[in-house]
Amino acid sequence: MxxxxxxxxxxxxxxxxxxxxxxxxxxxxxxxxxxxxxSGKSSLxxxxxxxxxxxxxxxxxxGRDIARVPRRMLAQQVAFxxxxxxxxxxxxxxxxxxxGRTPHRSALSGWSAADEAAVSAALARVDMSGHQAxxxxxxxxxxxxxxxxxxxxxxxxxVLFLDEPTNHLDIHHQIEILRLMRDLDLTSIxxxxxxxxxxxxxDRIVVLQAGAVVACGTPEEVLTPALLRAVFRVETEVxxxxxxxxxxxxxxxx
Amino acid sequence: xxxxGQMRGGSGWLAxxxxxxxxxxxLAVALAAAIGDYGIGLGTVFAAVTNGLGLTHVDIPPIExxxxxxxxxxxxxxxxxxxxxxxxxxAILQALLRNALAEPFVLGVSAGASTGAVAVxxxxxxxxxxxxSMGAFAGAFAAFALVALLSNGATSGxxxxxxxxxxxxxxxxxxxxxxxxxxxxxxxxxDVMFWLLGSFGGVxxxxxxxxxxxxALGLAICLLMARSLDAFxxxxxxxxxxxxxxxxxxxxxxxxxxxxxATIVSMVGAIGFVGLVVPHAARYVVGPMHMRLLPxxxxxxxxxxxxxxxxxxxxxAQQTVPIGVVTALVGVPFFTLILYRSRPKG
Numbered sequence: 001m002x003x004x005x006x007x008x009x010x011x012x013x014x015x016x017x018x019x020x021x022x023x024x025x026x027x028x029x030x031x032x033x034x035x036x037x038x039s040g041k042s043s044l045x046x047x048x049x050x051x052x053x054x055x056x057x058x059x060x061x062x063g064r065d066i067a068r069v070p071r072r073m074l075a076q077q078v079a080f081x082x083x084x085x086x087x088x089x090x091x092x093x094x095x096x097x098x099x100g101r102t103p104h105r106s107a108l109s110g111w112s113a114a115d116e117a118a119v120s121a122a123l124a125r126v127d128m129s130g131h132q133a134x135x136x137x138x139x140x141x142x143x144x145x146x147x148x149x150x151x152x153x154x155x156x157x158x159v160l161f162l163d164e165p166t167n168h169l170d171i172h173h174q175i176e177i178l179r180l181m182r183d184l185d186l187t188s189i190x191x192x193x194x195x196x197x198x199x200x201x202x203d204r205i206v207v208l209q210a211g212a213v214v215a216c217g218t219p220e221e222v223l224t225p226a227l228l229r230a231v232f233r234v235e236t237e238v239x240x241x242x243x244x245x246x247x248x249x250x251x252x253x254x
Numbered sequence: 255x256x257x258x259g260q261m262r263g264g265s266g267w268l269a270x271x272x273x274x275x276x277x278x279x280x281l282a283v284a285l286a287a288a289i290g291d292y293g294i295g296l297g298t299v300f301a302a303v304t305n306g307l308g309l310t311h312v313d314i315p316p317i318e319x320x321x322x323x324x325x326x327x328x329x330x331x332x333x334x335x336x337x338x339x340x341x342x343x344x345a346i347l348q349a350l351l352r353n354a355l356a357e358p359f360v361l362g363v364s365a366g367a368s369t370g371a372v373a374v375x376x377x378x379x380x381x382x383x384x385x386x387s388m389g390a391f392a393g394a395f396a397a398f399a400l401v402a403l404l405s406n407g408a409t410s411g412x413x414x415x416x417x418x419x420x421x422x423x424x425x426x427x428x429x430x431x432x433x434x435x436x437x438x439x440x441x442x443x444x445d446v447m448f449w450l451l452g453s454f455g456g457v458x459x460x461x462x463x464x465x466x467x468x469x470a471l472g473l474a475i476c477l478l479m480a481r482s483l484d485a486f487x488x489x490x491x492x493x494x495x496x497x498x499x500x501x502x503x504x505x506x507x508x509x510x511x512x513x514x515x516a517t518i519v520s521m522v523g524a525i526g527f528v529g530l531v532v533p534h535a536a537r538y539v540v541g542p543m544h545m546r547l548l549p550x551x552x553x554x555x556x557x558x559x560x561x562x563x564x565x566x567x568x569x570x571a572q573q574t575v576p577i578g579v580v581t582a583l584v585g586v587p588f589f590t591l592i593l594y595r596s597r598p599k600g
Contacts, residue, residue: 046491049495051491051494071498075497079495085489088352090537099484099487102485103496105481107478107480155496
């Protein structure tokens with residue numbers, strides 16, 4: 001499913017956080033949102049996923065204005081993975097993934113074969129089938145994030161939003177999570193901090209600064225020393241990584 | 255985890271557990287009707303109950319018929335319903351506020367009810383037993399309204415709501431103390447004190463009927479929203495992402511808990527600790543998912559308060575200990591055990 005944003009504006013009180021953002025993501029594409037802290041990545045992601053209502057502008061998913069789609073219907077097509085969502089409740093892995101079926105079940109309907117199949121497939125997809133009964137509190141950071149993605153997949157969504165899914169993970173698990181995301185064949189929009197990871201795993205990148213889009217294109221087009229200096233205030237050398245379309249960014253100390 | 259931890263996922267386990275607890279409940283209610291200053295045999299209790307229901311006409315002394323049917327049975331059943339209601343409220347609030355310490359009284363509801371009741375007892379606003387209940391009920395809802403106002407409707411975060419509840423509790427407790435110290439005499443202070451700690455003395459069949467309707471309705475609404483409650487496991491935003499209308503669910507469930515708590519408190523006073531302990535105990539046995547947790551809470555809460563009431567009437571000869579004292583004395587060691595057993599391992 002495609003995602004199209006038209007002239008989104010959103011703010012808190014008089015401070016505007018997202019300023020006139022328009023973008024479009026094609027079916028099956030992975031779009032990376034990058035930008036410095038406070039540039040509005042998370043806010044934009046929540047507007048796109050329908051978790052917040054824009055003050056102006058609109059979001060269309062699969063050609064339909066999401067402001068007119070009931071929340072439960074939307075959740076059948078769109079899943080959202082937060083960064084480090086935590087709980088004190090003593091839930092097990094399977095309980096968490098089962099939550100993903102919430103939008104597909106009415107208040108009193110039983111647990112159907114389709115629900116069971118979706119949960120099993122999601123657990124298998126993130127390679128957690130062997131940990132179904134494990135308590136949440138005993139999982140490592142990487143495992144927790146994989147379970148969150150499994151829960152999102154159990155929603156059987158067409159579009160996946162991820163807000164800095166690699167935060168607080170070591171490099172091995174960062175790459176593992178992003179490879180998983182890339183191989184899903186879903187339309188995905190992911191907010192990321194790490195520029196090299198964004199270059200490796202995103203088809204296109206949108207750069208945000210102070211709530212506005214300052215660049216949009218393939219990693220090669222966007223990740224230039226001039227842009228990185230202007231937006232992130234860092235000096236860089238950008239070289240081809242040997243893989244087509246994936247530049248490698250090296251930060252220099254001066 | 256223990257064996258219980260592995261078993262708690264099955265629906266057979268839940269059915270077995272509920273059947274077991276309900277069996278204990280029937281036994282506990284029968285004991286509650288039999289035990290007292292005037293001891294009555296279980297056989298007579300059974301006969302009195304079937305007589306009362308109009309099923310039989312067994313010849314037993316009218317005094318025993320009256321004690322069992324008019325006094326003790328209604329009292330035991332009100333205790334059961336109050337326990338069930340408070341435990342359900344506790345489970346709901348712990349889920350909505352994502353705080354293990356949340357219980358019905360965290361919203362200031364009991365403090366408000368106390369102020370209302372005290373205003374009636376001491377200041378003599380209105381007269382008679384009915385108006386005391388009405389005063390408590392009005393106070394409870396005033397407190398709830400204040401918390402809702404302070405926490406900015408149903409949209410703000412859980413910590414905000416808890417802080418607003420703490421503020422409301424302080425305010426209403428201060429008002430209660432002010433009224434008692436400036437206007438009350440010693441006897442009134444004693445009455446108030448007894449009421450603040452909870453008492454099943456004086457409840458009769460009409461109380462049972464009202465409470466049955468309120469608790470049954472409350473449980474039904476909460477069960478309808480059990481799936482949505484589960485979705486709050488990782489917070490409000492996560493629930494919204496799972497398609498749950500967060501604002502509406504919060505408002506409805508807060509209103510239902512306020513309604514149940516206000517009704518219970520206006521009848522039997524502020525009985526602490528049930529709403530806190532029972533959900534934790536039930537979660538330990540049937541797991542945290544609400545479709546299973548809520549019925550388990552209702553059953554365990556009912557048994558807990560009926561047994562606590564028996565204890566309150568028998569522990570000290572010729573005297574009834576306030577029920578709140580019993581629930582705390584029994585509840586705290588039990589709670590300690592649960593905390594110890596459920597500590598994170600590894």
